[in-house]
Amino acid sequence: MLTDKVFPFIKTILSPRMLVALAMGFSCGLPLLLTIGLLQAWMKETGADLTAIGLMALVGLPYTVKFLWAPLFDFYSLPFLGRRRGWLLVIQLTLVLAIIVMGLSDPAGTPVLLVISAIAVTFFSASQDIIVDAYRREDLSDKELGLGSAFYINGYRLGMLLASGGGMIMADYMSFNTVYLIMAACMVPGIMTTVMCKEPKVVHMRSSNFYNAVLDPLKDYFTRRGAILIILFILLYKVGDSMATFMTTPFYLDVGFTKTEIGAVVKLFGFWAIAAGTIIGGILMLRIGIIKALFIFGFFQALSTACFAALSFSGPSLWVLASVISFENFTGGMGTAAYTAYMASITNKRFTATQYALLSSLMGIPRVIMSAPTGFMAEITGWPMFFLLCSLIAIPGIILIKYIERLQQH
Numbered sequence: 123m124l125t126d127k128v129f130p131f132i133k134t135i136l137s138p139r140m141l142v143a144l145a146m147g148f149s150c151g152l153p154l155l156l157t158i159g160l161l162q163a164w165m166k167e168t169g170a171d172l173t174a175i176g177l178m179a180l181v182g183l184p185y186t187v188k189f190l191w192a193p194l195f196d197f198y199s200l201p202f203l204g205r206r207r208g209w210l211l212v213i214q215l216t217l218v219l220a221i222i223v224m225g226l227s228d229p230a231g232t233p234v235l236l237v238i239s240a241i242a243v244t245f246f247s248a249s250q251d252i253i254v255d256a257y258r259r260e261d262l263s264d265k266e267l268g269l270g271s272a273f274y275i276n277g278y279r280l281g282m283l284l285a286s287g288g289g290m291i292m293a294d295y296m297s298f299n300t301v302y303l304i305m306a307a308c309m310v311p312g313i314m315t316t317v318m319c320k321e322p323k324v325v326h327m328r329s330s331n332f333y334n335a336v337l338d339p340l341k342d343y344f345t346r347r348g349a350i351l352i353i354l355f356i357l358l359y360k361v362g363d364s365m366a367t368f369m370t371t372p373f374y375l376d377v378g379f380t381k382t383e384i385g386a387v388v389k390l391f392g393f394w395a396i397a398a399g400t401i402i403g404g405i406l407m408l409r410i411g412i413i414k415a416l417f418i419f420g421f422f423q424a425l426s427t428a429c430f431a432a433l434s435f436s437g438p439s440l441w442v443l444a445s446v447i448s449f450e451n452f453t454g455g456m457g458t459a460a461y462t463a464y465m466a467s468i469t470n471k472r473f474t475a476t477q478y479a480l481l482s483s484l485m486g487i488p489r490v491i492m493s494a495p496t497g498f499m500a501e502i503t504g505w506p507m508f509f510l511l512c513s514l515i516a517i518p519g520i521i522l523i524k525y526i527e528r529l530q531q532h
Contacts, residue, residue: 140266148281151281153244160286188248188479195253221306226299252475256475258270339476361519366508377438395450396451399459407460417524425453426453427512465482
């Protein structure tokens with residue numbers, strides 16, 4: 123009967139595990155844009171040029187190499203709260219301290235302190251991501267993983283919304299220093315979730331020594347068929363979208379939008395488009411599968427990036443901004459849902475933290491390395507051509523999907 127299928131589905135949605143995934147996603151999403159979008163606006167206000175703003179992308183390098191220390195969290199356990207929650211609590215408390223120090227610095231007056239504290243924020247934020255990804259993979263059954271990932275992504279986006287959208291609005295009425303201190307306080311719900319949630323009940327297949335804890339996950343991944351091709355796909359699928367997204371805040375300001383308009387339309391309004399795209403993308407994947415979804419969603423993702431070129435000609439028109447943002451965030455939400463689901467599907471549960479960290483680190487490389495020269499590119503080409511180039515850069519990643527599909531068929 124229909125009720126026999128509906129009630130278990132509703133029960134799964136309302137389960138405490140989904141709320142934990144949502145809260146942990148929020149805690150992971152909030153720090154990310156404190157060193158990207160909000161920091162860009164702070165630097166722009168203090169007179170930094172686009173090249174300097176673009177180079178600050180390099181403080182995000184810990185996101186790209188977090189697999190290097192991920193084995194620590196698989197091999198060692200702290201003597202409280204369990205293997206996952208113990209590490210998570212320590213990392214979250216240290217992350218809050220790093221955000222506070224960043225808020226006490228200044229781009230013009232204390233640039234060295236700002237850079238050091240920003241690197242600390244990204245390091246502890248990346249460490250938090252490692253543990254939360256492992257916790258979610260171990261806490262949820264295979265059947266619940268897709269829905270749990272959707273909750274996590276929406277929580278992550280909510281954290282990003284608060285940091286960039288809420289932060290931008292607050293920055294119109296108070297100093298950026300105060301905004302960062304408020305953001306540090308907003309990490310408290312994540313800390314409370316860590317203390318109150320349950321440790322995953324899994325049989326931990328611990329390696330015989332730390333040397334093997336590092337090598338075993340890598341050996342397991344790189345001996346599988348098509349491993350290098352999959353890595354190329356992970357590197358290229360979101361590269362154009364990441365490059366365009368990194369420079370959107372300076373772009374909006376150059377077009378003539380106020381910080382409040384950016385916060386209200388781009389962040390607050392755009393959040394609902396992302397949430398809708400994530401949910402609809404998850405539903406469509408049930409019908410068409412992950413691989414086909416990656417191809418379709420990737421095409422529309424590239425098309426939405428090109429639409430920013432139209433915004434550069436329209437001027438500070440709120441309805442054009444809302445239209446472009448809705449389309450871009452909707453397609454981006456769909457693409458991210460498929461991307462995350464694909465990475466989870468190829469992760470071996472024996473090496474949860476290390477292997478997922480490796481894949482997600484690869485996902486972060488385009489955001490950091492390829493985003494660094496985006497300010498220089500925008501100055502040389504102008505905004506319309508810059509966004510068109512970002513759209514074209516996405517094509518190789520989309521083409522690779524067909525080769526990955528053939529691998530799975532053999």
